[in-house]
Each structure stands twice: as C-alpha cells, then as structure tokens.
Amino acid sequence: MRAFTYERAHDPVAAARAAAQPGAKFIAGGTNLLDLMKIEVETPTHLVDVQDLGFDKIENTKDGGLRIGALVTNTDLATDGRVRRDYAVLTRAIVAGASGQLRNKASTAGNLLQRTRCPYFYDINMPCNKRKPGSGCAAIGGVSRQLGVIGVSDKCIATFPGDMAVAMRVLDAAVETVDATGQHHSIPIAEFHRLWGDHPEQDTVLKPGELITAVTLPRPLGGKHFYEKVRDRASYAYALVSVAAVIQPDGTGRVAFGGVAPRPWRVEAADALLPQGAAAVTARAFQGATPTQDNKFKLPLATRALASVIAESQQKIGA
Numbered sequence: 001m002r003a004f005t006y007e008r009a010h011d012p013v014a015a016a017r018a019a020a021q022p023g024a025k026f027i028a029g030g031t032n033l034l035d036l037m038k039i040e041v042e043t044p045t046h047l048v049d050v051q052d053l054g055f056d057k058i059e060n061t062k063d064g065g066l067r068i069g070a071l072v073t074n075t076d077l078a079t080d081g082r083v084r085r086d087y088a089v090l091t092r093a094i095v096a097g098a099s100g101q102l103r104n105k106a107s108t109a110g111n112l113l114q115r116t117r118c119p120y121f122y123d124i125n126m127p128c129n130k131r132k133p134g135s136g137c138a139a140i141g142g143v144s145r146q147l148g149v150i151g152v153s154d155k156c157i158a159t160f161p162g163d164m165a166v167a168m169r170v171l172d173a174a175v176e177t178v179d180a181t182g183q184h185h186s187i188p189i190a191e192f193h194r195l196w197g198d199h200p201e202q203d204t205v206l207k208p209g210e211l212i213t214a215v216t217l218p219r220p221l222g223g224k225h226f227y228e229k230v231r232d233r234a235s236y237a238y239a240l241v242s243v244a245a246v247i248q249p250d251g252t253g254r255v256a257f258g259g260v261a262p263r264p265w266r267v268e269a270a271d272a273l274l275p276q277g278a279a280a281v282t283a284r285a286f287q288g289a290t291p292t293q294d295n296k297f298k299l300p301l302a303t304r305a306l307a308s309v310i311a312e313s314q315q316k317i318g319a
C-alpha cells in the first residue's frame with residue numbers, strides 16, 4: 001500500500017472541497033476502497049473520512065417516501081421496519097450481498113460506488129482501460145464469463161457488480177449530493193452510473209469531490225417485491241444475473257436486472273411487457289445485447305430468473 005494522509009471531516013462542504021483536490025478520495029466503511037488500495041489499484045494520496053458527518057439516519061419525507069443517509073449501513077437499511085414493510089425489494093437485495101460482517105460496515109453511498117469485479121481490473125499487470133485509461137482491455141478476447149452483455153463498449157465490458165442499486169433502480173431512487181462549491185444536486189439513479197463508452201475510468205456522473213449525502217425513495221409502490229440472485233455459490237458471491245421486481249396483483253410492474261451491464265439495467269418499455277411473460281420482457285430489455293462466447297448464457301439465464309419471479313408472484317397473489 002502507498003503512503004497517504006488522512007483527515008476526519010466534520011462539515012460536508014469542507015469535505016467536498018478537500019476531496020476535490022488531486023489525489024484525494026472519500027472513505028466511508030472502507031470495505032471496497034481499502035481492498036483496492038492494498039493491491040494498488042487505487043492509490044489516493046489523501047483520504048477524507050466522512051463517517052462523522054452524521055448522515056446515518058433514515059427519515060420519512062414529506063411526500064410519503066424515505067430519505068436514507070449516505071452513511072446508513074447496509075444492515076441498518078435492510079432491517080429498518082419501514083424498508084422491510086414498504087420497500088422489501090431493497091431489503092432482499094441487500095441481504096443477498098456480501099456477508100453480515102461486511103454489511104455491518106458498508107455504507108449506502110459506498111455500496112453505490114463500489115467498483116467493478118472484472119478480474120483484470122484487479123491485476124495491475126494486465127491492460128485495463130478502467131484502471132489505466134488507454135492501456136487496452138484484457139477482458140475483450142480474455143475470460144469474460146462474469147462480465148457485461150449490454151451497455152458495454154469496445155473499451156470496457158465490465159459490469160456494475162452491486163445488488164442494492166438494482167433494487168433502487170426499480171424503486172426510482174434519487175441520489176442527493178453536495179459539491180465542492182456547496183451546490184446541492186439530486187441525480188435520478190437511472191442516470192447515476194455511466195455507460196462506459198470511451199471513458200470507462202468514470203463509473204458515475206459525480207464530479208471530483210462531489211459528496212453523496214443521501215438517497216431518497218419515492219412513495220411506496222405496493223405490490224409484491226422480489227430479488228432473485230443467480231450466482232456461482234449460495235453466498236458471498238456476486239450476481240451472474242439478478243432480477244429485482246415489484247409486481248402488482250394484475251401482473252403489471254417493474255423489473256431491473258443486475259450483473260449484466262455497467263449500471264442496474266432497466267428498460268421502462270420492457271416493464272410494460274410483464275403481463276406477456278418473461279421472454280417478452282427480456283427480448284425488449286436486452287435488445288441490442290453484445291454478449292461474448294463466455295457470457296452469452298446470461299441472456300437465457302435472465303429470462304429464466306424472471307420467469308421464476310413471475311411464477312412466484314402468481315403463487316403469492318393467488319394465495
């Protein structure tokens with residue numbers, strides 16, 4: 001690990017200003033950043049610790065939704081009574097991720113900003129445009145079983161690996177931030193993670209130093225909530241494909257996929273096809289997909305995972 005300096009921030013705008021300096025980064029739970037620093041994939045020269053900023057509450061909003069502080073841990077979010085009752089897709093997605101110990105430490109903001117799990121990103125001896133812009137992409141033509149099938153580019157085919165954000169996409173969450181000039185912003189989760197295009201080194205639309213303060217959820221959607229995660233091991237593994245869904249008694253609803261793209265993958269026009277069944281939804285949601293030989297299995301897997309969710313919803317609604 002390279003040497004770095006460290007400060008504990010006590011004011012959000014001062015923290016944003018400090019983190020906007022070249023080489024500086026925020027740290028929250030540290031469960032992703034410290035791992036990356038140990039293998040020198042990330043080499044910040046200064047860390048701004050945000051854990052004393054007080055963003056650790058879940059509050060009701062005036063319009064009947066919830067405001068989740070950026071530092072609320074994954075465990076506290078998943079077990080909150082309001083979340084379990086009204087946003088169960090979020091609880092299900094969070095508990096499908098990582099391990100109990102990690103979820104006790106991982107923050108809401110850090111989870112949204114966790115970096116890809118492409119194996120070449122973690123190997124500093126291999127070319128990787130995301131780690132070192134312009135160096136090439138070892139995954140294209142390499143081992144790509146875990147990687148993306150849609151929304152990828154000829155510079156990078158990695159996925160966003162997280163679970164929580166897939167549920168937040170179904171719920172139409174918004175990410176609240178403050179930047180180094182003190183301006184506040186609200187970014188729809190649909191626009192938060194970037195498609196890789198020519199700049200895979202930029203994971204999100206955040207500007208340097210922009211601090212996440214909270215995530216807001218609109219009013220509850222009702223319906224039945226599901227998170228189906230297909231992975232190589234029953235626990236402690238990232239999704240090959242995941243499906244977050246909210247399904248209403250009449251069979252309409254919303255669906256987003258994880259493990260397939262640079263962002264939680266939801267196509268609103270595909271939601272409208274839910275009453276026609278899983279194949280109709282995935283045919284629309286994955287139109288234009290560019291899988292590799294190694295990962296083309298993800299397309300039928302996504303259809304089967306969604307079919308299983310729809311079948312479960314029919315049983316629950318019929319019950």
Ligand SMILES: Cc1cc2nc3c(=O)[nH]c(=O)nc-3n(C[C@H](O)[C@H](O)[C@H](O)COP(=O)(O)OP(=O)(O)OC[C@H]3O[C@@H](n4cnc5c(N)ncnc54)[C@H](O)[C@@H]3O)c2cc1C
Pocket residue numbers: 025026027028029030031032033034035050070096097098099102105106107108109110111112113114161162163164210211212213236237238239
């Ligand atoms: C073994 C292992 C298995 C895992 N399995 C899963 C899994 O199955 N599913 C899953 O979803 N996740 C999984 N994770 C990832 C885990 O959920 C993340 O590491 C965690 O959520 C990151 O949160 P953190 O608070 O520790 O972030 P940190 O590591 O502190 O930070 C992560 C990034 O966010 C930035 N950041 C932090 N807070 C802010 C803020 N307020 N504003 C702006 N930037 C900020 C940091 O600068 C850094 O770039 C796993 C992790 C490990 C180590």
Ligand code: SF4
Pocket residue numbers: 116118119120121127128129130131136137138139140147155156157158200
């Ligand atoms: S897919 Fe992306 S993260 Fe993986 S090696 Fe290529 S550029 Fe790097």
